[in-house]
Amino acid sequence: MxxxxxxxxxxxxxxxxxxxxxxxxxxxxxxxxxxxxxxxxxxxxxxxxxxxxxxxxxxxxxxxxxxxxxxxxxxxxxxxxxxxxxxxxxxxxxxxxxxxxxxxxxxxxxxxxxxxxxxxxxxxxxxxxxxxxxxxxxxxxxxxxxxxxxxxxxxxxxxxxxxxxxxxxxxxxxxxxxxxxxxxxxxxIQDMEPNDAMWLLLKHAIRRQATVEEEKLAEIIAKELHYFALALVQAGAYINQHKCLNNYLDLLKSQQAELLSTDISQSLDDYTMSIYSTWNLSWNKLEEDSKVLLNICAYLHHERIPYALFKRATENIEHLESSESVNNAKRFLVLLATESMKWDTMKINEMIHKISSYSLLNVIENGLFSFHPLVHKWMMDRLDIDLKKDVCLGAQGIVAASINGTQWGDISFVRLLIPHCIALEKHHMGELVIKKRFGTLWLMSHYARKALTYWKPIVEEAKMSLGEEHPDTMSCTSNLAMTYQYLGRYNEALDLQKPLLEVSKQVMGEEHPHTMTRTNNLALNIPVSRKYLGRYNEALDLQKPLLEVSKQVMGEEHPDTMTHTNNLAMTYQYLGRYNEALDLQKPLLEVSKQVMGEEHPDTMTRTNNLAYDIPVSRKEGTMKLWIFRSPSLKFSKQVMGEEHPDTMTRTNNLAMTYQYLGRYNEALDLQKPLLEVSKQVMGEEHPDTMTRTNNLAMNIPLSRKVQ
The missing domain is CATH 3.40.50.300 (P-loop containing nucleotide triphosphate hydrolases)
Structure with missing residues (x-):
């Protein structure tokens, strides 16, 4: 038939x-x-x-x-x-x-x-x-x-x-x-498997049995085209017409937009439109606000873009200093929000839905969407050269505003922003307002080496343009000192913190929140710096009056007050005054659970810290340690990721607990990968990395795996 x-x-x-x-x-x-x-x-x-x-x-x-x-x-x-x-x-x-x-x-x-x-x-x-x-x-x-x-x-x-x-x-x-x-x-219908993609490309490119060398070239080209069917057909037709399999990859890397925009004149199939022409048909059917969203997203990473990025940007853009980036961001955000710059969840949902109805993006889970890599490249390629600068600056302003509205403990959102910041860093960032927010993101995520590339030149620029006593200069200096602390360069941090605290007291007063934060940071740094190594009593002299002032000014449930309470308790621990530490930590943990939730990074830190006060001289005490530390590490990995410094600290602590229990192999299973991650993230000379190296060396002779 x-x-x-x-x-x-x-x-x-x-x-x-x-x-x-x-x-x-x-x-x-x-x-x-x-x-x-x-x-x-x-x-x-x-x-x-x-x-x-x-x-x-x-x-x-x-x-x-x-x-x-x-x-x-x-x-x-x-x-x-x-x-x-x-x-x-x-x-x-x-x-x-x-x-x-x-x-x-x-x-x-x-x-x-x-x-x-x-x-x-x-x-x-x-x-x-x-x-x-x-x-x-x-x-x-x-x-x-x-x-x-x-x-x-x-x-x-x-x-x-x-x-x-x-x-x-x-x-x-x-x-x-x-x-x-x-x-x-x-x-x-999704991307093809690598072998199938190679098959399709060669079918259109040479139309005979391919040699081993030709298959290798086709495999590389197919990967570059993300195994997308029409792109492979288009590439194969071009290669067949111009007999250019050997140099097509170079051509693709240098002139991809031109290649993927060229309609297919001769093909084994009946489809003659280029991949870009196909998507341009969908573009022409979109409303202006949807096109603006796609233009902005062209400068972000193509995966896991959070709706919350635009929501937080809309709610915080007015708090940023005026600049070209910020002004462009406002101009774009008013199309994504309401005319009065109020966030409208239903509007963004409808916008995303319209774009996804042409399969130009995929909603991968609640609150996140992604683009196919080739679609994402097409979004960038179709931008007019005159528009690219404005869109790039606007995208930087939007991300900066979303960072400005992010709390330090919101590590889940911070982790979502990291790939988008990396994507934007590929383009020129000259404005101080943008660099400060990006520097803050790297500091919040504890990527201290990356943060240092921002804060060191920012402080110099701020001193020259604003003066050393300007509030912005002091904030930048404080962030640079914190960066040095995260890097384990405590003396350099101390050299900034001591004069900064004096200036802050004079200019802002002792009860100003920024002055209290700087007092807290100095107290944390004093005992670990080489100049004052182990002198916890000096830290105590700063922390005790600080906590009283914080309770009076901010209240006991304020996040800063809870931080000061936690730090004072830790100082008591270092001094061996465990009962005084416990008297602070137990009620603190309950308040933290109520106010922040059990999975908040600060609550997890306080759970972990409370475990230190459990006696480890007895087996019973060590088992209680394990009961605290094991779930704490699990939550930390889920919320913060395995490379976050707090997660690494909890991994180290759980490994030490296994050692106390005589479960040396389980300790070793944690310590070996931990040391590798610590070297990569913090560097081999960081004090924490050296401590982990020492802990692993002590455990190796006890482990049956090595014996």
Whole structure:
């Protein structure tokens, strides 16, 4: 049995007639022959999709869908290969269906024209319009198959054009994943597997058996194109036309935008639009606010972009000093928020939904979305050269504003921002307001070496432009001192902190929150600096009056007061005054749980600190240590990540607990990877890294694994 239909203009036997937007021209037919008479035209990896379709339409006769109309949605990014898979399924299994009809579902007009053509093709004597073709499927209780191709228009009510009956089969291809709601089953067409991608590229590039060297080149090119089907077809066609497999990779790296914008003139398949042309069609259908969002995202990392980035930026942009970046950010944010710069969750949700309806982005989980790497590159390439600077500055301003609205303990959000800051750092950042916020992010995330590259020049710039007693200069100096502390360079921190505290007292007063913070930082640094090593009594002399002032000015539940309480308790511990430490830590931990929650990084730190006060001289005390430290480490890894300094501290503490319990192998399993991470993140000469090296050396002779 042979069914005739065309892939792109499926109106066989139709007369020419007017439709909205132009003249419909009757199409020529393309034969779909018996499944055994031609080679399967999809790579091996796509055969998985064919198997799923076969299971649903052919094999699944005993399911609850048997005897009902079956609808399957193939959805994915434009150029992913949706139509190719649907056509190959129809070709391979054409004998299983009584009739196969192809409908272009781009608009109501194209659907109606297709149904009119179907009515004419079935020689209906009473063709009154497109409805005659539509009714034909209802009245013919047969095992027919409709392919509804390119149903990408989110405004189109496709459901009303699907025959309402208890028989027949429909495959829908669309960029719009929302059509899952009208389908019995669905499958997303994603990037190809590496071997399949290489196969597809070579099929179009050389059209013969490839050599080993050619396969290696094709493998590299396919990886560079992220294994995306249409990009591979386009590259293969270009290589075949210009015989340039050997130098195509260099060409791709230097002129990717031009290559991916060039339409395909000669191809084994019937698809001639370039990958960029395909996505430009979707771009043209977007509203202006959606286009602004895509432009900004072009300068961020392509993965895990949080909605909260734009929310926090909107809520905090007014707190930033005026600059070109900040002004551009405001201009863009007013399109994403309300005219009065109020955050509107429903507006951003609708915007994201419209963009995702063309599969240009994927909502990967609640509050996060991502782009395919090639789509992300297209977003950048399509920006006009005159617009790029404004968008880049605006993106920097938006991220800076979101950092400005982030608390130090909000490590989960900080971790989300890191890849986007790295992406923006590839572009010039000259404004002080931007550099200060990025420096703050690296400090909050405890990437001290990275933070130092910001704060050292920032302090010099601030001293020259604002003077040493200016509040901004003092804040920058405090951040530089904290950076030195994180790096274990305590003396350099001390050289900044002592004069800074005196200036802060004179200019701001002793009860100002910034002065209290600087007092706290100096107290923490004094006992660990070489100049005052182990002199915890001097720290105590600063911390005790500081805590009293903090309680009076801020209250006992204020985060800063809780921090000062915790630090005073730690000083008591170092002095061996465990009962006094315990008297502070127990009520502090309860308040911290109530105010901040059990999974807040500060609460986890206080849980860990309380464990120090449990006697370790007895087995019972050590077991209590383990009860505290084991869940504390688990929470820390989940919330902060394995490379965060606090997580490394908790890993070290749990390893020491295992040592006290005589469980040396379990200690070793923690200590060896911990030391490697510590070397990478902090450096081999950092005091904490040296302590971990020493702890591992002490444990190795005791471990059975080494013995």
């Amino acid at each position: 042979t069914e005739n239909f065309s892939r792109t203009q499926m109106f066989a036997n139709a007369s020419d007639f007017n439709i909205y937007g132009g003249i419909f021209n009757a199409a020529q037919n393309v034969n779909i022959t018996h499944a055994g008479s031609a080679q399967v035209n999809v790579p091996p990896g796509r055969k998985t999709i064919l198997n799923v379709l076969e299971d649903y339409f052919i094999k699944d006769l005993l399911s609850e869908d048997a005897g009902r109309r079956k609808i399957f949605l193939l959805h994915g990014l434009g150029g992913a290969g949706k139509t190719q898979c649907a056509l190959e399924f129809a070709r391979k299994f054409n004998t299983s269906f009584t009739d196969i009809c192809f409908i272009i579902a781009e608009s109501e007009d194209s659907i109606k024209a297709s149904y009119y053509d179907i009515a004419m093709r079935h020689a209906s004597m009473s063709v009154q319009g497109w409805e005659s073709g539509f009714k034909w499927f209802k009245t013919h209780k047969e095992n027919w198959l409709i392919i509804m191709d390119n149903a990408d228009n989110a405004q189109l009510n496709l459901g009303k054009f699907l025959p309402s009956c208890d028989h027949g089969n429909v495959i829908i291809t669309s960029r719009n994943p929302d059509l899952i709601g009208i389908a019995g089953r669905s499958e997303e």
